Amino acid sequence: MHSQNKTVVKSLVILNLFRKHSTLTLNEIVRLSELPKTSAHRMVGSLTEMGFLTKDNQGSYSLGLLFLEFGEIVSERLNLRKIAKPYMEDLRDKVNEAVNLTIRDGDEALYVEKIDTDHPVRLFTKIGRRSPLYTGACSRIILAYMEDQEREAYVERTTLESIGIKTITSKSKLKEVLHQSRLNGYTISYSELENNTVSIAAPIFNYAGQIAGGLSVAGPETRFTEDKIKELTQQVKETAYRISKELGFTESNV
Missing domain, CATH: 1.10.10.10 (Winged helix-like DNA-binding domain superfamily/Winged helix DNA-binding domain)
Structure with a gap:
């Protein structure tokens, strides 16, 4: 060493x-x-x-040109955080729940921005936190929209370890959830990273139609009633789409 x-x-x-x-x-x-x-x-x-x-x-x-590639990746990530922040603040003001932004970093999701809520009871997630791509809504939405071959390879090589009381540890179940997430355009997690919490996430796409990050709202399970989850899901999807458009995404990119 x-x-x-x-x-x-x-x-x-x-x-x-x-x-x-x-x-x-x-x-x-x-x-x-x-x-x-x-x-x-x-x-x-x-x-x-x-x-x-x-x-x-x-x-x-x-x-070498490899540095140009790295520079473009860093630039895109910095731009994503800068572009997303005002939309995240607007979403937080509308729903009064914590809003998170994640990007992919290898086989993990990296939390690069968080807009907190003023609720006395709230979910604590700090910028810089990492989580496996397979668990938690804001991580798994990235996995769901990765290229098919890359996503399949990840699932096959990854050991699905339990983190929260409802972490998905079955590969067949995970594949079903990932498929459904792509059909729905969002994903929901219950007690996967933190017990007694709920997170709802939608994908953010770049100008090439590739997954650029995940946007989520998260909080204690007691506040996420069925009616509120429907409202939050729509708000998260709309906000993620607005951020994607700022990054140059159009429906024709897909």
């Missing part, structure tokens, strides 16, 4: 050089990084093979 960490550090030392220099030769990388030439050569070779660096015909290196 210690050796692996040293390798990562050396790689980052090299990559950081390109923050000030658009192109560098191997000799320049060795001089500026103060790494042994053999180590620098090995690191540069690995970074080039992985797409982090690219080499031109003159033998000079520059940052």
Whole structure:
């Protein structure tokens, strides 16, 4: 592990050089990084093979297109949070329940924004929290709208562990719920991440019609009556659609 960490550090030392220099030769990388030439050569070779660096015909290196892809992902996520926040505040004012925004981060959902309610009894969820994609409405709505092959692969490789008293731990049941969520355009969870709570989530799409995140309202089960759930579901779906439109989504993208 210690050796692996040293390798990562050396790689980052090299990559950081390109923050000030658009192109560098191997000799320049060795001089500026103060790494042994053999180590620098090995690191540069690995970074080039992985797409982090690219080499031109003159033998000079520059940052690879992979960084452009990462930059676009970061930009999209930041834009989503910025665009969604006023809509989330408006939704909270209408329903007086906590509103959450999640994005996918690998096999997890990451909570990137939350607008809280002034109810004395409320569900506590902090920004930065992570949850498995299979459980909780705001996580599972992302899973429901992932590409079919990717979604199936996730379900097959994932162990469905119980977190709340009603966490779905059956893969066949999960597949049914995911299918129904796509038909309905929303999903509801009861006591899946936190006991005695309810969450209702709808998908947010980007300009390409791909799932960009999940929007949910959540709170104690005692306040989520049948009539209120119908109202909240409609409000969440409408708000998620408005955010999607801001991201450039149209029905023709689907």
